[in-house]
Amino acid sequence: MEVIESIVTNSIEVEHSTSAISTLDTEKSKTEFVWTLQATWHLVRVRLDMEAEFDQPVCKKKRLWEGVAEQVTARLRAEGYEDVPVRAFECDLKWRNMLATYRKNAERAKRLGAHAVHWEFFRDMHQVLGRTYEEIEARRKAKLRNTELGKAVASKRYTPILPTPTITALPGPAPSRPPQDVLQLYLELQERKLNMWAQQKALEERKIEAINNLARAISSLAQDAATTPKNTALSHSLAS
Numbered sequence: 630m631e632v633i634e635s636i637v638t639n640s641i642e643v644e645h646s647t648s649a650i651s652t653l654d655t656e657k658s659k660t661e662f663v664w665t666l667q668a669t670w671h672l673v674r675v676r677l678d679m680e681a682e683f684d685q686p687v688c689k690k691k692r693l694w695e696g697v698a699e700q701v702t703a704r705l706r707a708e709g710y711e712d713v714p715v716r717a718f719e720c721d722l723k724w725r726n727m728l729a730t731y732r733k734n735a736e737r738a739k740r741l742g743a744h745a746v747h748w749e750f751f752r753d754m755h756q757v758l759g760r761t762y763e764e765i766e767a768r769r770k771a772k773l774r775n776t777e778l779g780k781a782v783a784s785k786r787y788t789p790i791l792p793t794p795t796i797t798a799l800p801g802p803a804p805s806r807p808p809q810d811v812l813q814l815y816l817e818l819q820e821r822k823l824n825m826w827a828q829q830k831a832l833e834e835r836k837i838e839a840i841n842n843l844a845r846a847i848s849s850l851a852q853d854a855a856t857t858p859k860n861t862a863l864s865h866s867l868a869s
Contacts, residue, residue: 662715664723668705672715673750675700676724677757686772694721731758 664672675697676683683693694717702714731754734746738755 662713662719667708668701668710668715669723669727669750671701671704672697672720672723673727673753675704676720677753680757690721691717694718727754731755735759 662668679693679697682688683690697720698715698717701720705711705715727750730748731751734748734751735755738746738751
């Protein structure tokens, strides 16, 4: 009887633990959004339609992503998907990942041609995001012209800086140096010689000083060596 009771108890505990795990899985599935192909298409179309709003110099991205999430959720519910609403940060994260994939495919299309790209979202994204550098610069300049800074810059009057004309030397014999230039050159040479002599003299003085220091050190060592035996003999005589 004890064996049967233990088996029944263990089975009840396993059943309870299994039901708890299944409950956690259900709650987790209710809080996470799964990006199906249809949901991803809704995100792409909604986000591309709002590209002009996201591209503003000053905008609240969090509020814009909340609007994207509401539109994607509404489209999914219209199609019968009412389980889990998509949230703003999930749309933002998914779009960042898609942008990374788009850039890789854009580079591939640039190298090998558009026929080499088989990503299903590339064509729609490239029609909006694939603007050339010249178009982006023109759009930025147009925005700058409409601002106060752009108007102030446009109202300025600048004086063009002309290049300095180059003077070409006329063919002919080289002009001779005037006497003053020759004297100045001679004085500079003499000054350089004096500086070199002063440096050489300072170097010789350093050498002599080093030799004198070495001689003093040797003499000191010799005196110490001479006085050491005398001190030893005196100590022995006192001890005896």
